[in-house]
Amino acid sequence: MTEAMPERTKAAPAAPVAPEVKAVPETMTAAFDDFMEAFEAFKEVNDRRLGEIEQKLTADVVTRDKMDRINRVVDEQKKLLDQMVLKKARPQLGSGGNGRELSPDMVEHKAAFDAYIRRGDEAGLRELEAKVLSAGSGADGGYLVPDETDTEIGRRISVVSLMRALSTVRTVSSAILKKPFTTAGLATGWVAETAARPQTASPLLAELSFPTMELYAMPAATQGLLDDAAVDIEAWIAGEVDIVFAEQEGDAFIRGDGLNKPKGFLSYTAVADTSWSWGNLGYVATGSAGAWKAAGPSDTLIELIYALKAGHRQNGTFMLNRRTQSDIRKFKDADGNYLWRPPASAGQPASLMGFPIAEAEEMPDVAANALAVAFGDFRAGYLVVDRAGVRVLRDPYSAKPYVLFYTTKRVGGGVQNFEAIKLVKFAAA
CATH class of the missing domain: 1.10.287 (Helix Hairpins)
Structure with a gap:
């Protein structure tokens, strides 16, 4: 004993x-x-x-x-x-342009913007406005941040925003991006060397529109913080807004309804992939309402992968939330190997059946008729549209003793290629 x-x-x-x-x-x-x-x-x-x-x-x-x-x-x-x-x-943002030398115009704009943010002194920005009309305008609801800060805010948001990192991003100077496409390809065929060439049919053109919507944040600061010369105000503003901007636009790119915000890919009409047509997203049903099918649940994932054309499939990424991923983590293939693989090293994504996994908590949980798993070439399938410029409006009156900074940027988005993204629907058919 x-x-x-x-x-x-x-x-x-x-x-x-x-x-x-x-x-x-x-x-x-x-x-x-x-x-x-x-x-x-x-x-x-x-x-x-x-x-x-x-x-x-x-x-x-x-x-x-x-x-x-x-x-x-x-x-x-x-x-x-x-x-x-x-x-x-997340890249660090600080004075000095990350080691890059600023041009005289950029230095002047940076100094004028700093005076406006710290003391509300608009004189410097108004002088720039008189010299260069694009420098910013109070009548438009604030002043443009310096180009260096604008660029760095964009970089920091790209690191945090999953869909922005996966999608194509276009920067425009107008309120809307219009993208034409052909609804039917040109007529073509083979002919003999001396045979007559029949005229090809005129292409039928349609247009996709991606309007930009206003996204805002309103960080607050004490006057003591603004008076402290050691504080990099531009870095402070960027640090305050990048996370909230990324969270808001990330949600909109996935499930936004298109009303005063970008249209998320889950808001487009989804049809069975066998009945797919342009303007809709195709889905593969699990065969069981609100669940994976009991026998061979991984078969649905195989069908989903091969629902994409080869050109898009080779760039494919799975998108799902953490709870759905925990279900898939239990799946094995016929040889007893786990389909879900952990990342090879820190900073790398986990993989599923050889394809990377993008975790998006905005994706729905597994439930009846839920579109809880997406697979696609998101760079080809989804377009993010940025309107150049981030604006800041200083408000020292509404929340005394704090100074509010109404910070806005305009962003749009939508599906640009309906063949490049496929979904799993948890339904019998």
Whole structure:
């Protein structure tokens, strides 16, 4: 009996297979190691669950609960790792143009803008307005931020905004971008060298319109902060607005209704892929209302992948939220290999059946008739339209003693190629 006790003591550390979410690690490498440890524990328990189902046609309740706990831990560890990667990836914005030498005009605009933000002194910007009409105008609702700050705000938003990073981005100077396309290709054919060439039919042209909508944020500052010469005001404004801008536009690019905001790809009419036509997005049904089908759930994913044409498929990316991903993490192929693969290193995406996964919490959960999984070449399929310029209007009156900065940018978006994105619908047909 005295020998049994040490054995039990020695085995104790291995017993709780379910890891706990650890304290915030000091390095990204440590966070990645914690994530991989949690995933290995998940695979072990999930294999046990599948073995119990094979032998007894059902999994033990304890095993199921343990697997669900580990699955949640894997999600939390991945979320923590993503946050660390994002923080590292966001470019720093500070004085000096990131080491680049500013032109005299840019220096003058930067100084005038700084005087306006700190003290409300519009004289410098008005002088620039008189010399160069594009410098900014109070009548238009504020003044344009310096080009350097505008560019850096765009870069920081691109890091945070998933859809912006995946899509094509166009910058325009007008309120709307119109893109013509042919609804039917030109007539063509083979002819002999000396045979007559029949005239080809005139192409039928249609037009896609992408209007830009106003996106705003209103950070507040104390006058003491503005009076502090050591504070980089442009960096402060950029840091205040980049996250909220990215969150708002990211949601609109996925599920926006097009009313005073961009139109998200989930807001377009979805039809069964066998009945697909231009102007609609095709979907593949799971065959089970509100769920993956019980036998061979991965078959739906295979159908989804091959619903895309080869040219788009090779650039394909899965888009789904974290909860849907936790379901897919349990799937195996016929050889017993997991379809979901963890990232090869910190900063890399996880993959599904060889294609990268983009996590978007704006995607719906698995539910009846939900379009919870998207797969496509988003660079070809979705267009983000930016109107050049970010404007700031200083308001020292509405929230005394704070000074408000009404910051706006104009953004639009919509599907530009309806063949390049396919969806999974959780429905019987």
